[in-house]
Amino acid sequence: MTLAVLMLATPAQAAPRPAPRDAQVWAAAQAARAAQLDLIKAAVNIDSGTGDVEGGRKVAGLLVPRLQALGMTVETIPAEAPGLADNVVATLQGAGKGRILLIGHLDTVFEPGTAARRPFRIDGDKAYGPGVSDEKGGVVQAIYALQILHDLKFRDFGTITFLMESSEERGSPGTRRLIDRLVRAHDVELNLEPGDAPDAITVWRKGSATYQIAVKGRAAHAGVAPQDGRNAAVELIHQLAAIEQFPRSGPGLTANLTILKAGSRDNIIPEDAMGRVNVRVRDKADFDRVEAALQAAAATTVVPDATVAVTRESAYPPLPDNPQTQALAARAQAIYARLGRTLATGGNGGASESALAAEAGTPALDGLGPVGGGFHAEREFLDLATVTPRLYLLTRMMMSLGADPPAR
Known part of the structure; x- marks a missing residue:
């Protein structure tokens, strides 16, 4: 009798349950959904192919006031090569120690007139439009993650810097020196490229x-x-x-x-x-x-x-699958598990700025935007089922890294 009671009271063989999700962050992510999709729509409906200087200026003009409203210091930095739109660097000072760099790009591969021909639309569980996932969906996600931190009065970070660059689709010729300076000044880089289906972050790239x-x-x-x-x-x-x-x-x-x-x-x-x-x-x-x-x-x-x-x-350069990236991926997977979701890891042939961070010795994690597919084609889509979970993930990653940044 006593043995049976002890066995019932000591579930040593049961699998450990993941820590509960952060209820405040999850509620805020859910509440942001409608406005988040509206802002993605507005950004997608502005053509901003690489080299479209006026289009890049219009998209930045849509997003910069939102960053300024969060108390961020915003700089417009001219491109380092001719014929490219300006870059935007927004900085927020906290009261902690972690120095976090977010990188997203405003340029797409599409020609002027594409947005008018096939504007943002939702069909079932997917959203479509030029640059909807590569990578305007990720850029807007970062803005709402910063909004949640602001609304929750979370300041346990040293610095959060958000680079919105204008020439990633051509290999960042207008941003290379700026990226090099920023990655060296931060403890970690988080990249807003889309996640891969069904729900993966990116730990290596060609x-x-x-x-x-x-x-x-x-x-x-x-x-x-x-x-x-x-x-x-x-x-x-x-x-x-x-x-x-x-x-x-x-x-x-x-x-x-x-x-x-x-x-x-x-x-x-x-x-x-x-x-x-x-x-x-x-x-x-x-x-x-x-x-x-x-x-x-x-x-x-x-x-x-x-x-x-x-x-x-x-x-x-290639983004190697290295111990620093794997440690960040494990942190992200633990956060995602609190939603009852499984976060896979993988890689692909799409290059990004995270490779420059890793080459400079700064831990980097890529593919943190909403899941997408059909990139660089008319079938490009954003998976709407991942919008809110990925917003939660990015917000909680910044909170975790702000309080406990990785060693470089």
């Missing part, structure tokens, strides 16, 4: 670079004297055979032709041709391997007198 193959030939009349021409397009086709040795898809190195240009008129042998090859890698050494193959091909031409030049434009 690095990215683009190789341009430029061919110079000789123009000639295509009917009267084609023999006098040197067809740059034909030579470019020969050069592009060099990338066939590399995979087009898969978990490692990939190389894909993305832009091809040649010729100007039907009756002229093309004098110039150009191809751009986008390369993604897990191992930085693979960048050099691709370049060596392209340079070797450039040394031999099939069109007499044609010349070939290969140049490389690096965007981001």
Whole structure:
């Protein structure tokens, strides 16, 4: 009898229950939903493709007053390269020790007029529109996470800095020095790129670079004297055979032709041709391997007198799956478990600023925005079922890291 009572009173074999969710933060996240979706809609319905300076200014104009209303100090910082919209840095001082950097981007890959042609819409459990998840949904999520901290009078952090940059889709050419300065001045970087389906954060990413193959030939009349021409397009086709040795898809190195240009008129042998090859890698050494193959091909031409030049434009290094990132992911998973939800971890070929943070030695966690998919295409969507849980996650992550930042 006594033994039975002791066994019932000591559930040592039962699985431990996760700590209860933060009721105040959860209630605030739920209450924010309608306004959050309205702001995402307003941001998505403004075109802001990379290089659309006026569009970038309009989106920033929509969001900056909300940050200022939270008591944040907001700076508008000119882009570091011509033809790009300004960057925005908003800073909030607390009373604790953790220095947290949030990074999101306002630019999209879409051309002017896209928002008017297919504006924000909700269909079932998904929202659609240009940049809805990549990454205006994440940027707006950060604003509402900051709003919740403000409303709850939470100040147990040293500094929260929010960078809204304008050129991530081109590898951040307008923000590289600014990012480098900011990541070195903070204890941790949280990135607002979308989560992956069904509900994952990002612990690794491929690095990215683009190789341009430029061919110079000789123009000639295509009917009267084609023999006098040197067809740059034909030579470019020969050069592009060099990338066939590399995979087009898969978990490692990939190389894909993305832009091809040649010729100007039907009756002229093309004098110039150009191809751009986008390369993604897990191992930085693979960048050099691709370049060596392209340079070797450039040394031999099939069109007499044609010349070939290969140049490389690096965007981001790989984001490695490292112990610092895994520790942050474990913290995020524990927070999410309090909602009764499972947070997976994974990676993909989409590069981001978190790689720059990790390379500088700053712990980084990516994919903290709402879950999305169909990126860089008309089918891009945001999973509405993840909007409120992901807002809770980001808010609680900032609270946790503000009080207990990771060691660098």
